């Protein structure tokens with residue numbers, strides 16, 4: 001049996017390495033500063049952990065094909081969370097057990113006993129999924145800094161004989177000096193909290209939910225301690241869940257046992273209002289001075305398997321730094337692209353402040369790989385904003401609708417939509433945004449087939465996929481129904497991270 005497994009591992013390493021050579025990172029739809037596997041399918045980010053000055057990114061991966069299946073953990077590392085290096089497949093599917101989403105921690109005090117005190121282990125806690133049967137929580141560990149992984153022989157470590165029971169997120173809770181696990185009971189719409197001294201035996205503490213959006217099964221909980229903007233040493237706890245192809249968050253307190261939301265509003269708060277952001281989780285064990293960093297999966301289960309990319313499918317979002325702010329009495333999550341993104345900027349294109357009235361303004365700058373930042377004073381205009389990926393009658397429109405008070409992204413006029421009726425049906429995303437002194441600050445990262453838009457310091461974020469040809473690379477400012485002023489418009493071509 002061991003012999004067979006070794007052959008499987010060697011085969012996987014060879015095929016992954018060979019396939020990696022085929023990938024050029026210059027393919028038609030390939031993002032150039034977002035993480036994507038060289039070849040084959042990915043969905044959720046898994047096991048985000050900072051260890052020995054490196055960001056580790058594990059991810060749901062099918063090593064055998066470009067659609068969901070054979071779920072295993074792929075692996076990459078980075079010094080800056082932008083430039084990634086692929087590592088061999090970390091945790092492969094085993095017989096009938098797929099390796100579903102989960103978490104990774106550096107067990108510095110060797111609480112698990114799976115390493116030694118002089119060489120503490122990295123420990124992954126994931127969901128073992130047997131198709132049509134139970135889900136249970138399992139452990140794998142690495143004694144060589146994350147390259148080779150051994151499944152814990154006494155797996156599963158937590159089994160309630162439940163069909164849906166998944167996506168553990170584990171972190172160290174210093175005040176009570178134990179590990180905490182947030183675990184999803186998807187059908188019940190509940191996040192259950194457990195504690196452990198050794199990562200292997202877990203005791204239930206409490207649960208949160210149902211709450212907010214319960215329109216689909218809940219998946220991938222994430223609980224993180226997030227600094228309050230401009231109030232050094234003050235924190236709130238942010239609980240994020242994924243459901244029905246979108247995410248939501250709650251801001252509140254966690255005392256090591258229970259999570260208590262402080263958000264009183266009835267509207268659902270979303271970390272992303274686009275159509276392609278899901279299953280985001282935050283890094284474990286970042287340096288103390290760092291802000292929490294979240295990565296989400298850029299795709300949507302309604303059409304994920306059908307997107308026209310090859311030889312890979314799906315990407316990860318730009319890592320996002322988190323803070324919270326109180327806006328008119330309610331807590332709002334702020335997200336900013338990781339600071340190292342600035343290292344990709346090339347000299348910018350400037351556009352002089354202009355009134356755009358009842359017209360369109362084609363810019364003298366074309367790009368499919370850029371960062372755009374502008375402040376717009378929409379006045380009383382009906383709709384104003386920018387069209388990117390424009391040309392040949394196609395475009396992605398990013399605009400402010402003054403009647404509705406929303407920012408919207410409309411990909412209804414992008415070129416390639418026929419791969420899935422769901423993709424063309426789901427073409428419009430919008431969310432209420434606040435003008436600040438009559439203005440809106442918009443920051444757009446456009447990366448070939450992905451647009452990520454950060455509004456007003458990341459109070460609202462939108463992530464959208466779009467598919468078009470190389471020639472659809474124009475930028476057009478527009479204002480319909482009145483006059484808008486674009487202030488401080490700048491666009492930076494961005495270097496490739498691959």
Ligand code: FRU
Nearest residue numbers: 044060071100101219220279
């Ligand atoms: C979320 C999810 C998780 C699960 C994984 C399987 O996208 O459905 O709940 O662990 O994907 O690939």
